Amino acid sequence: MKLDGVELRRIRLPLVAPFRTSLGTELERDVLLVRVLGPDGDGWGECVAFGAPFYSYEYVDGAQDVIRRHLLPRLFARGEISAADVGPALRGVRGHPMAKGALEMAVLDAELRAEGTSFGEYLGAVRTEVDCGVSVGIHEDTADLLRTVEGYLGEGYRRIKLKIEPGHDVEPVRAVRERFGDILFQVDANAAYTLADAHHLARLDEFDLLLVEQPLPEEDIRGHSELAQIVETPICLDESITSARVAEEAIAAGACRIVNVKAGRVGGYLEARRVHDLCEANGIPVWCGGMLETGLGRAANVALAALPNFTLPGDTSASGRYYAEDICEPFVLRDGRLAVPTGPGLGVSPIPEVLARVTTSVETCRPGA
Numbered sequence: 001m002k003l004d005g006v007e008l009r010r011i012r013l014p015l016v017a018p019f020r021t022s023l024g025t026e027l028e029r030d031v032l033l034v035r036v037l038g039p040d041g042d043g044w045g046e047c048v049a050f051g052a053p054f055y056s057y058e059y060v061d062g063a064q065d066v067i068r069r070h071l072l073p074r075l076f077a078r079g080e081i082s083a084a085d086v087g088p089a090l091r092g093v094r095g096h097p098m099a100k101g102a103l104e105m106a107v108l109d110a111e112l113r114a115e116g117t118s119f120g121e122y123l124g125a126v127r128t129e130v131d132c133g134v135s136v137g138i139h140e141d142t143a144d145l146l147r148t149v150e151g152y153l154g155e156g157y158r159r160i161k162l163k164i165e166p167g168h169d170v171e172p173v174r175a176v177r178e179r180f181g182d183i184l185f186q187v188d189a190n191a192a193y194t195l196a197d198a199h200h201l202a203r204l205d206e207f208d209l210l211l212v213e214q215p216l217p218e219e220d221i222r223g224h225s226e227l228a229q230i231v232e233t234p235i236c237l238d239e240s241i242t243s244a245r246v247a248e249e250a251i252a253a254g255a256c257r258i259v260n261v262k263a264g265r266v267g268g269y270l271e272a273r274r275v276h277d278l279c280e281a282n283g284i285p286v287w288c289g290g291m292l293e294t295g296l297g298r299a300a301n302v303a304l305a306a307l308p309n310f311t312l313p314g315d316t317s318a319s320g321r322y323y324a325e326d327i328c329e330p331f332v333l334r335d336g337r338l339a340v341p342t343g344p345g346l347g348v349s350p351i352p353e354v355l356a357r358v359t360t361s362v363e364t365c366r367p368g369a
């Protein structure tokens with residue numbers, strides 16, 4: 001397709017409850033949406049960067065800036081492009097995977113909508129619905145935490161992930177395990193520990209966790225390999241896995257036995273599929289991470305999570321886990337699962353009135369402008 005223009009739209013959605021991790025607390029989501037305008041219709045992308053650079057160095061104002069100044073000029077210069085050309089066209093810009101991934105997602109959506117193929121079909125989905133887990137923020141009060149977890153289990157979530165940090169780890173994990181018994185249960189540290197904490201983290205071994213996610217800093221592949229010698233709970237990497245190539249290195253180094261796949265973190269759904277394929281070839285199970293996406297990103301994630309090596313429940317929660325009102329038809333949990341959309345492209349679209357109400361700014365970029 002040849003791009004007629006690209007709309008960069010910022011929206012603001014309040015969260016149903018504050019979300020606290022070792023990185024900080026979020027009260028609302030400031031999201032950059034990308035709409036590519038093509039001759040055969042539009043396509044939507046969602047940038048998963050947060051408002052501030054706490055999860056990775058990307059943040060939403062920076063992503064919008066690099067898209068406007070550096071990425072779109074390269075795409076426009078290509079003339080005719082397909083989704084598979086987006087990565088190669090943007091290779092000259094270092095980093096910024098979330099910004100690049102949002103553009104690729106939008107071009108892919110436009111292409112698939114025009115030809116009547118769903119994201120799931122295109123990516124290679126083998127399931128019509130996916131098992132869902134939920135990510136639970138850090139709670140100061142244990143009784144409060146147990147009430148939150150009880151509520152999610154009541155809604156049907158098939159796996160609980162608890163955010164941990166030094167000072168909020170062994171005791172809340174013990175409390176959840178004792179109270180709820182034999183549930184699928186895992187933890188996520190968002191890089192809050194160091195190797196000096198290895199023996200402390202080994203105290204989690206008695207709780208039969210599915211995995212401990214990203215205990216050490218993003219760059220510390222070797223540290224995770226060393227930690228894996230001391231801790232029996234399988235280590236899963238999130239922040240560290242920035243590409244299929246890095247996944248290959250981490251697996252070879254023995255740094256992880258499980259991988260969290262997030263398309264934005266690796267530069268888009270095409271690279272995410274390559275991470276999936278690489279892990280599958282190495283006998284490493286994967287699951288789909290979450291970045292508090294709106295219905296657009298959620299739709300793409302659910303399609304991705306339907307690939308064969310996504311054998312663990314993902315952070316693909318229902319819209320209502322985060323938002324009282326989503327911008328698309330909400331994803332609703334049915335028996336602990338979400339249905340993979342079957343319509344063309346993402347299979348969901350923003351509801352114009354809702355989109356207008358939550359929009360804080362819109363800019364349109366055009367070739368040659």
Ligand code: NPQ
Pocket residue numbers: 019020021023024025026054055135188190238289290291292315
């Ligand atoms: C993760 N997501 O797997 C993330 C990243 C994340 C669903 O757990 C405030 C501070 C909000 C840090 C939301 C889930 C955040 C945050 C998501 C990190 O690591």
Ligand code: MG
Pocket residue numbers: 188190213214238239260289
């Ligand atoms: Mg994580």
